[in-house]
Amino acid sequence: MKNVFAANKSHSSFSWNMLGDIKEGRGDLGEDMPVLVYRLMQYTMLDVLTKAFDSERANEFFRDAGFLAGTEFAKNVLDLNADFDAFVANLQKSLEQLKIGILRMEAFDADTGDLTLTVGQDLDCSGLPVTNENVCNYDEGFIAGILEAYTGKQYLVREVDCWANGDRVCRFQGHVTA
Amino acid sequence: MAETLFNYLRDVLYNASHAKLNIENLPEDFRPLGEGLVYFSECVLETRNLAKALSKGDLNNALPSPDNEMAAPLKALHSSLKHLTWQTQQVAKGDYKQRVGFMGDFAKAFNTMIEQLDQRQKALMAEIESGQRKTQALAQSNSLFEAITGQISQWIVVVAKETGEWLYINRPVESSLITKNLEPDLRNWLTHYAYNLPDNSSPRIAELELERGDISQFFSAAIYALHWYEHQAVAFVLTDVSVDKERIRALENVAYKDTLTQIFNRHYGMQLLSEWLAQGKTFIICFVDMDNLKYVNDKYGHAEGDKYILCVTGVLRKFSPDAVICRLGGDEFMLLAQNWTLSNAQNKLEALRDMLIQYNNGPDALYNHSMSYGVIEVNADNTHSESELLSIADEKMYEYKRSHKMERQGSVH
Numbered sequence A: 001m002k003n004v005f006a007a008n009k010s011h012s013s014f015s016w017n018m019l020g021d022i023k024e025g026r027g028d029l030g031e032d033m034p035v036l037v038y039r040l041m042q043y044t045m046l047d048v049l050t051k052a053f054d055s056e057r058a059n060e061f062f063r064d065a066g067f068l069a070g071t072e073f074a075k076n077v078l079d080l081n082a083d084f085d086a087f088v089a090n091l092q093k094s095l096e097q098l099k100i101g102i103l104r105m106e107a108f109d110a111d112t113g114d115l116t117l118t119v120g121q122d123l124d125c126s127g128l129p130v131t132n133e134n135v136c137n138y139d140e141g142f143i144a145g146i147l148e149a150y151t152g153k154q155y156l157v158r159e160v161d162c163w164a165n166g167d168r169v170c171r172f173q174g175h176v177t178a
Numbered sequence B: 001m002a003e004t005l006f007n008y009l010r011d012v013l014y015n016a017s018h019a020k021l022n023i024e025n026l027p028e029d030f031r032p033l034g035e036g037l038v039y040f041s042e043c044v045l046e047t048r049n050l051a052k053a054l055s056k057g058d059l060n061n062a063l064p065s066p067d068n069e070m071a072a073p074l075k076a077l078h079s080s081l082k083h084l085t086w087q088t089q090q091v092a093k094g095d096y097k098q099r100v101g102f103m104g105d106f107a108k109a110f111n112t113m114i115e116q117l118d119q120r121q122k123a124l125m126a127e128i129e130s131g132q133r134k135t136q137a138l139a140q141s142n143s144l145f146e147a148i149t150g151q152i153s154q155w156i157v158v159v160a161k162e163t164g165e166w167l168y169i170n171r172p173v174e175s176s177l178i179t180k181n182l183e184p185d186l187r188n189w190l191t192h193y194a195y196n197l198p199d200n201s202s203p204r205i206a207e208l209e210l211e212r213g214d215i216s217q218f219f220s221a222a223i224y225a226l227h228w229y230e231h232q233a234v235a236f237v238l239t240d241v242s243v244d245k246e247r248i249r250a251l252e253n254v255a256y257k258d259t260l261t262q263i264f265n266r267h268y269g270m271q272l273l274s275e276w277l278a279q280g281k282t283f284i285i286c287f288v289d290m291d292n293l294k295y296v297n298d299k300y301g302h303a304e305g306d307k308y309i310l311c312v313t314g315v316l317r318k319f320s321p322d323a324v325i326c327r328l329g330g331d332e333f334m335l336l337a338q339n340w341t342l343s344n345a346q347n348k349l350e351a352l353r354d355m356l357i358q359y360n361n362g363p364d365a366l367y368n369h370s371m372s373y374g375v376i377e378v379n380a381d382n383t384h385s386e387s388e389l390l391s392i393a394d395e396k397m398y399e400y401k402r403s404h405k406m407e408r409q410g411s412v413h
Helices: A035-052 A055-077 A084-097 A137-151 B002-014 B028-055 B067-091 B104-151 B171-180 B183-195 B240-257 B266-278 B293-300 B302-316 B342-361 B386-403 B404-409
Strands: A102-108 A117-118 A155-165 A167-176 B155-160 B166-169 B205-211 B215-228 B229-242 B283-290 B324-329 B332-338 B373-379
Touching: A055 A137, A084 A102, A084 B229, A084 B342, A102 B067, A117 A137, A117 B215, A137 A155, A137 A167, A137 B205, A155 B067, B002 B028, B028 B067, B067 B104, B155 B171, B155 B215, B183 B205, B183 B229, B183 B302, B215 B240, B215 B386, B240 B266, B266 B302, B266 B324, B266 B332, B266 B386, B283 B386, B302 B324, B302 B342, B332 B373, B342 B373, B373 B386, B386 B404
Parallel strands: none
Antiparallel strands: A102 A117, A117 A167, A155 A167, B155 B166, B155 B229, B205 B215, B215 B229, B283 B332, B283 B373, B324 B332
């Protein structure tokens, strides 16, 4: 007999509640896991997508996935009705609590909405050797998704610099495009 | 070759604008080393430029490429300063939740400063809120005050103690001063009183009389020393007691005046005599008795008798404007006067008696106008009671009357 209740559910179509009850589902192992495992999935996925398409397309896939994650994260975790200062403070706190990274605002233009920020000890890239490659495509999308969910404006976010002084720091610039 | 590379490295460090190395001129084996040195010099130059910009506070200079690991610590510093700039802007907007989590002692000092700013702002806000509540309460009280002071008929004037400036007047004062032209006298009185009132004086009551032509207006003034904004001030609450005063005068007239003559009566005279004795004053008592009043009453009626009494009263009024003249009853009068000698008083009375007798020479004289008097002097060491003194004066009057009886027997009618 067909399960009529599960008819419209699919893991290939993301929704926040499909992340499941991690606490209950991992009663013994808990909600945390090593960054190594996260990176293992991330970079093997990048490898596969790059080979299947090309590097540029693979990066686009990662950016789009990050945008979807950022949008859902903002809707489900952040207070979208707070004023900008409170929103940024809340975002900083949430990213740190979830061990995604340490966010610092460097500039914000209230007139244009453009901003510059850095993320230190980033989940995606901290510890990676610094090269001229842009590796934080997922973060670019993630930040753009959050900003669009909050402001209602479309953002183009790009990693413009990175350096390692012990921990690695990446600088992002966001521009309002529409 | 070694010298060329040595000189190039020296120039990179000490004379960067002249540092040039032509890779093509190097032997094949040295070219990778040469390329490495050129890249190294570019890293040094980028790092130096960033350091220079930071030393000048320029955070918008072009940054070294990510490949330049040598510059990473300076880029971290640059990033921290950018973030610190943003945090400071946030603090300037009033976001006191910002905390600096890097830069050691500076962070500690900065965070302490923000906490203090936060505390001061909260204290200031509390003070402002408290001030606003007080202002609101004051506004309410003031509107109530205005309503009350506008309704009551009393005059309220607040006067600056030092300058006499009127700091506040209520509506009844405004309208009254305009219509009655009392302002100059009132202003003088209030200024004088306020200036002489001791600081922190307890409330007082005073009386004030304002005159305009023949009309007097009497006020009872309640007086309060107070602070009015920056001024030491005095508040006067003036109640118009003219009507009461007039009523009291009328009652005093009934109590102290003789109805016919409108001079003082026996009750007032004896009371004043008693007061002067108690005060140990030196004065004279004149006991005056009209001659022939009974005869006039019997023969011409009481209306004529009253005319005679008024005639004698008019003469006695001429004794002195300062003397107190009382009608003791019937044909008897008493004069009390200070600063008179016995003989002067007797001379004056004799002159008045002569003046009265002059009426007998008139064409309409129906009867003899005359009077008798006895004068005594009372000193501070007097031991007699008032009735005793009056008896002594009365006795002197009889002596006088007896001695002048013969004169009357030979007169008209």
